[in-house]
Amino acid sequence: MSTTIDTPHTLTITRPDDWHLHLRDGAAMASVLPHSARQFARAIVMPNLKPPVTTALDAAAYRERILAALPEGMRFEPLMTLYLTDNTDPDEIRRAQETGFIHAVKLYPAGATTNSAAGVTDLAKCYKTLEVMQEVDMPLLVHGEVTDPAIDIFDREAVFIERVMRPLRRDFPELKIVFEHITTKDAAQYVAEAEGPIAATITAHHLLYNRNEIFRGGVRPHYYCLPVLKREEHRLALVTAATSGDERFFLGTDSAPHALGAKETSCGCAGCYTALHAIEMYTEAFAQAGALDKLEGFASQHGPAFYGLPVNEGTITLQREAWTLPETVPFGETQLAPLNGGEQLNWKML
Numbered sequence: 061m062s063t064t065i066d067t068p069h070t071l072t073i074t075r076p077d078d079w080h081l082h083l084r085d086g087a088a089m090a091s092v093l094p095h096s097a098r099q100f101a102r103a104i105v106m107p108n109l110k111p112p113v114t115t116a117l118d119a120a121a122y123r124e125r126i127l128a129a130l131p132e133g134m135r136f137e138p139l140m141t142l143y144l145t146d147n148t149d150p151d152e153i154r155r156a157q158e159t160g161f162i163h164a165v166k167l168y169p170a171g172a173t174t175n176s177a178a179g180v181t182d183l184a185k186c187y188k189t190l191e192v193m194q195e196v197d198m199p200l201l202v203h204g205e206v207t208d209p210a211i212d213i214f215d216r217e218a219v220f221i222e223r224v225m226r227p228l229r230r231d232f233p234e235l236k237i238v239f240e241h242i243t244t245k246d247a248a249q250y251v252a253e254a255e256g257p258i259a260a261t262i263t264a265h266h267l268l269y270n271r272n273e274i275f276r277g278g279v280r281p282h283y284y285c286l287p288v289l290k291r292e293e294h295r296l297a298l299v300t301a302a303t304s305g306d307e308r309f310f311l312g313t314d315s316a317p318h319a320l321g322a323k324e325t326s327c328g329c330a331g332c333y334t335a336l337h338a339i340e341m342y343t344e345a346f347a348q349a350g351a352l353d354k355l356e357g358f359a360s361q362h363g364p365a366f367y368g369l370p371v372n373e374g375t376i377t378l379q380r381e382a383w384t385l386p387e388t389v390p391f392g393e394t395q396l397a398p399l400n401g402g403e404q405l406n407w408k409m410l
């Protein structure tokens with residue numbers, strides 16, 4: 061770790077939010093929710109449940125289950141999303157907008173990632189719905205990878221920009237878009253240079269690790285997520301974007317819990333569980349870049365500005381102090397392994 065001698069020992073920032081989070085449902089959700097609520101005041105909650113959250117009614121019920129699972133004394137506001145399908149009714153967008161608690165609609169290209177089978181097969185089928193989203197100012201959140209099996213897995217994000225993102229933004233120039241969990245210099249550059257209402261979330265693991273981590277001394281399934289970790293040059297471009305102070309880039313953990321047995325198997329699920337220690341991971345990444353002064357903007361200010369929400373009241377404090385993460389934590393009836401389980405971290409939230 062290259063944390064230098066003049067790095068401060070404590071850092072206090074406005075309480076952050078997580079603009080991309082998987083909470084799952086039921087007992088599993090009840091296990092992971094307190095981890096996010098410890099650090100974040102709010103989170104954009106992904107709708108890729110089984111079955112997916114496709115209507116305002118589904119989202120209302122899911123929101124109630126989340127609030128009911130929140131431990132006494134903890135405060136946390138789930139910002140709900142809808143899962144876009146080929147058949148999403150444009151009127152559903154108006155209903156969602158009227159709720160006040162649905163803040164975005166999520167595009168999963170069918171087959172691109174975990175629980176995306178019900179996703180969009182052809183964006184042309186969604187144009188009427190996208191028109192209404194643009195009209196009512198409902199953001200579209202995008203898992204930006206093509207699903208064409210002929211495209212190398214490491215190129216799927218860059219190809220998505222050309223095949224999907226550019227035509228989409230040409231046809232809907234006023235539609236608010238978040239390019240979720242960007243992993244390449246291509247995406248960072250595209251967002252930094254694009255005109256109009258586009259932003260990107262960046263995960264802590266894509267700031268800290270490159271693809272070597274998946275194969276360090278053997279296959280390490282807990283480092284496998286989608287979009288998959290990329291080369292070092294891409295990681296460096298993400299660090300540059302996140303620490304630039306550019307309002308278009310903000311925090312989204314993409315913490316994606318899967319039971320231990322679903323990760324450590326012959327065909328393991330995609331997803332890194334980072335909700336346990338996300339803000340400490342981000343702090344490490346910003347400290348390594350000598351950019352701790354840019355963390356508050358990225359973690360606490362740029363996201364609310366994009367979504368048109370107030371910045372949180374209250375603060376959190378991080379201290380430079382070594383602590384060891386548990387190897388596993390409960391996950392409903394079973395266990396899950398957090399990323400970095402059993403390893404030491406350099407920062408601790410007080």
Ligand SMILES: NC(=O)N[C@@H](CC(=O)O)C(=O)O
Pocket residue numbers: 082108173174175203284285286287314316317330331332
């Ligand atoms: N990121 C992942 O690898 N997995 C996510 C889905 C997603 O965000 O693409 C999940 O739901 O498990």
Ligand SMILES: [Zn+2]
Pocket residue numbers: 173203240241286287
């Ligand atoms: Zn995704």
Ligand SMILES: [Zn+2]
Pocket residue numbers: 080081082106314316
């Ligand atoms: Zn995700």
